[in-house]
Amino acid sequence: MMTKFTKRPDGRKFEDTRPIEAKAGVISKADGSAFFKIGKTSAYAAVYGPRELHPRHRQDPKTGILRCNYNMMPFSGEERVRPGPSRRSKEISMVTEKALQPVVNLEDYPNAVVDVFVELTETDAGSRCAGICAASMALADAGITMKDMVTSVSAGVIDHNIVVDIDGEEEHIEDVDVADIPIAMIPSTEEITLLQMDGKAKKEELLKAIEAVKPALKKIAEIQRKALKEKYKG
Amino acid sequence: MNQDLKNHINEALKKGIRLDGRKKEEFRKIEIETGVVATAEGSARVKCGDTELLAGIKLDVGTPYPDSPDDGVMMVGSELLPLANPEFESGPPKIQSIETARVIDRGIREGKVIDTKKLCIEKGEHVWMVMIDVLPINYDGNLIDLGGLAALAALKNAKMTELKDNKVQYGKRTKQDLPIRSMPIPVTVVKIGENLIVDPTDAEEKVLDARLTVSVLEDDTICAMQKGGNATLSVKDINEMMDLAIKKSQELRKKLEEALAK
Amino acid sequence: MTDEKLLVKDKDIVIPGEVLASGMNYLPGHGTYRDDKKIIANRLGLLTIDGKVLKTVPLAGRYMPKRNDVIIGKVIDILMSGWKLDINSAYPAMLPLKDASFSYIAKGADLTKYFELDDYVVLKITNVTSQNLVDVTCKGPGLHKIRGGRIIHVNTHKVPRIIGKKGSMVSLIKGATDCKVIVGQNGTTWVSGEPHMEIITVNAIKMIEEKAHVSGLTESVKAYLEKATGKKLEVKIKE
Numbered sequence: 019m020m021t022k023f024t025k026r027p028d029g030r031k032f033e034d035t036r037p038i039e040a041k042a043g044v045i046s047k048a049d050g051s052a053f054f055k056i057g058k059t060s061a062y063a064a065v066y067g068p069r070e071l072h073p074r075h076r077q078d079p080k081t082g083i084l085r086c087n088y089n090m091m092p093f094s095g096e097e098r099v100r101p102g103p104s105r106r107s108k109e110i111s112m113v114t115e116k117a118l119q120p121v122v123n124l125e126d127y128p129n130a131v132v133d134v135f136v137e138l139t140e141t142d143a144g145s146r147c148a149g150i151c152a153a154s155m156a157l158a159d160a161g162i163t164m165k166d167m168v169t170s171v172s173a174g175v176i177d178h179n180i181v182v183d184i185d186g187e188e189e190h191i192e193d194v195d196v197a198d199i200p201i202a203m204i205p206s207t208e209e210i211t212l213l214q215m216d217g218k219a220k221k222e223e224l225l226k227a228i229e230a231v232k233p234a235l236k237k238i239a240e241i242q243r244k245a246l247k248e249k250y251k252g
Numbered sequence: 253m254n255q256d257l258k259n260h261i262n263e264a265l266k267k268g269i270r271l272d273g274r275k276k277e278e279f280r281k282i283e284i285e286t287g288v289v290a291t292a293e294g295s296a297r298v299k300c301g302d303t304e305l306l307a308g309i310k311l312d313v314g315t316p317y318p319d320s321p322d323d324g325v326m327m328v329g330s331e332l333l334p335l336a337n338p339e340f341e342s343g344p345p346k347i348q349s350i351e352t353a354r355v356i357d358r359g360i361r362e363g364k365v366i367d368t369k370k371l372c373i374e375k376g377e378h379v380w381m382v383m384i385d386v387l388p389i390n391y392d393g394n395l396i397d398l399g400g401l402a403a404l405a406a407l408k409n410a411k412m413t414e415l416k417d418n419k420v421q422y423g424k425r426t427k428q429d430l431p432i433r434s435m436p437i438p439v440t441v442v443k444i445g446e447n448l449i450v451d452p453t454d455a456e457e458k459v460l461d462a463r464l465t466v467s468v469l470e471d472d473t474i475c476a477m478q479k480g481g482n483a484t485l486s487v488k489d490i491n492e493m494m495d496l497a498i499k500k501s502q503e504l505r506k507k508l509e510e511a512l513a514k
Numbered sequence: 515m516t517d518e519k520l521l522v523k524d525k526d527i528v529i530p531g532e533v534l535a536s537g538m539n540y541l542p543g544h545g546t547y548r549d550d551k552k553i554i555a556n557r558l559g560l561l562t563i564d565g566k567v568l569k570t571v572p573l574a575g576r577y578m579p580k581r582n583d584v585i586i587g588k589v590i591d592i593l594m595s596g597w598k599l600d601i602n603s604a605y606p607a608m609l610p611l612k613d614a615s616f617s618y619i620a621k622g623a624d625l626t627k628y629f630e631l632d633d634y635v636v637l638k639i640t641n642v643t644s645q646n647l648v649d650v651t652c653k654g655p656g657l658h659k660i661r662g663g664r665i666i667h668v669n670t671h672k673v674p675r676i677i678g679k680k681g682s683m684v685s686l687i688k689g690a691t692d693c694k695v696i697v698g699q700n701g702t703t704w705v706s707g708e709p710h711m712e713i714i715t716v717n718a719i720k721m722i723e724e725k726a727h728v729s730g731l732t733e734s735v736k737a738y739l740e741k742a743t744g745k746k747l748e749v750k751i752k753e
Contacts, residue, residue, distance in 0.1 A: 091306065093308025165556060
């Protein structure tokens with residue numbers, strides 16, 4: 019099939035992610051924390067909890083609740099981001115929560131809340147995915163009981179080509195159809211906990227994209243695992 | 253507030269020692285790094301003990317204030333991110349972060365750090381806007397001083413961007429620095445009982461009686477001050493606090509210059 | 515034929531989701547769960563193999579209240595029925611009037627005469643309900659309001675190491691610095707003594723917290739204390 023897109027702007031192979039850096043336990047005041055950087059997108063996550071949930075009437079005697087807050091620092095985008103929650107950040111907070119919820123054993127924390135705060139210090143596409151990777155590490159770092167980790171990266175379809183970890187420049191390619199597909203997955207079962215898409219692509223291409231990111235997600239899961247164990251090396 | 257703990261801190265201070273073993277006039281080890289945020293036109297990270305914060309500069313082009321048509325615009329923002337400390341909550345800015353932003357702003361503005369006339373593009377129509385944001389990632393005290401240092405380092409690190417039709421071309425950086433003329437260093441002196449200390453930790457901030465932030469310029473003149481805390485200060489106190497602030501500003505200035513030279 | 519395999523060794527650091535063993539030979543203990551034929555870790559911890567049981571010792575996580583634990587709490591509210599305390603957990607504790615003092619407290623008495631807001635108190639947990647409501651008492655040996663000194667917070671999971679076998683580690687520290695030390699099971703710890711000695715005590719405790727799972731810890735702590743205090747020390751294990 020004829021395609022104008024034969025090379026990625028930064029020279030990566032279609033199935034390669036950008037370089038990744040991950041570290042656990044970076045915020046001493048938090049119960050758990052992590053830093054996750056992919057290309058030029060950097061996210062910090064801090065977990066506080068389980069802690070008492072206020073207001074009292076929101077407490078659930080059968081289970082704890084997970085509360086996620088995604089925020090971009092004012093200097094983390096091209097133009098300055100006005101401080102405070104936006105509709106976009108509220109939506110991302112919600113999908114982040116839904117991405118992590120299936121693995122957290124919230125029944126172990128009745129009446130309590132586990133707060134997860136995600137802050138992006140710089141962004142170049144894939145920010146919600148980086149946030150989820152950092153948040154998952156921070157939850158483990160906080161000793162929260164979880165069935166598994168959650169790992170996340172975005173897939174892309176650019177002029178009918180499947181790519182892994184679509185970056186800012188690729189998102190804005192003109193003249194061809196581009197689709198950006200953030201995905202989060204539980205590595206051991208391959209269950210999907212986050213799936214969004216914007217752009218334009220055929221159904222078969224999207225399904226192929228979801229399959230195509232699995233090796234990258236497994237690689238990222240291994241990086242998250244190493245970072246957590248690294249913290250405890252004597 | 254636990255009076256017992258405060259008495260304990262006071263007793264230790266009388267013997268010249270603080271809870272973490274520091275002397276009264278001792279700052280924790282400070283690390284300053286610049287150019288740490290790719291999306292900011294200028295940035296810096298400051299680590300001091302367990303406090304870590306980021307400062308970032310964003311540039312834009314806008315209309316000047318009507319009473320200063322050929323001056324660029326500068327503003328400082330700060331937020332107590334809930335990520336940084338269990339006591340910081342989500343929600344609209346608390347008075348502490350508003351005060352921090354305004355005190356850092358005052359130091360930079362009154363110290364005439366930025367030559368705003370050089371930021372004029374077209375009088376009355378287009379000027380450069382310099383937006384400085386200071387945010388803690390991990391918080392254990394002394395936001396004003398460390399935030400002020402980070403803001404200065406970020407300003408020195410910043411480069412102008414290209415313009416096209418009076419619109420900023422983000423990502424197209426030039427080699428041109430911001431027009432920086434001076435570096436006022438803010439130093440907050442904290443009074444606990446009859447003792448004066450600098451660089452308070454979170455625990456020390458909770459038991460302070462009063463504090464005085466003094467922004468000091470290169471020639472030891474003062475360009476901004478702010479008193480905080482519930483207790484009163486005598487003129488003798490203020491005199492001593494100003495002297496201590498001036499002395500410490502010289503040390504901090506050296507640290508900052510060393511970091512910028514790298 | 516099922517594949518019986520142990521995939522980890524004793525004292526490995528494991529993370530949530532890590533497969534520890536396959537097959538039905540092993541049993542899931544604390545910190546692990548069985549999924550089909552696999553045993554999987556459900557928290558960050560140090561793997562312990564106890565015969566056929568695989569479990570993890572948690573390395574992180576906030577304190578979960580247990581009956582009979584001796585803890586240190588901070589008064590955060592004063593109610594008609596008693597005092598509410600923050601015990602460094604998701605769950606506050608209640609100290610009822612009848613458990614506050616050996617002397618009788620009349621209804622309507624000024625409760626701040628006993629404990630005020632922000633007071634720290636050494637308490638024993640008398641009951642934890644299924645919803646983690648916690649009752650405590652201040653009546654008993656070693657239970658009292660704290661006066662003087664300072665409070666630090668340590669990781670609740672490191673408390674056994676800080677106390678040591680039969681209290682040997684904390685005794686080593688107390689002997690070296692002449693400080694009073696009470697380590698609450700919830701991690702809230704009281705240290706009281708001469709200011710310089712308090713700092714040495716806190717440093718020793720922080721050292722144990724950081725290196726709790728490393729061998730030779732007692733020797734390192736002893737060496738640090740001897741260097742810092744100039745005293746010659748002996749590790750005594752009470753019989």
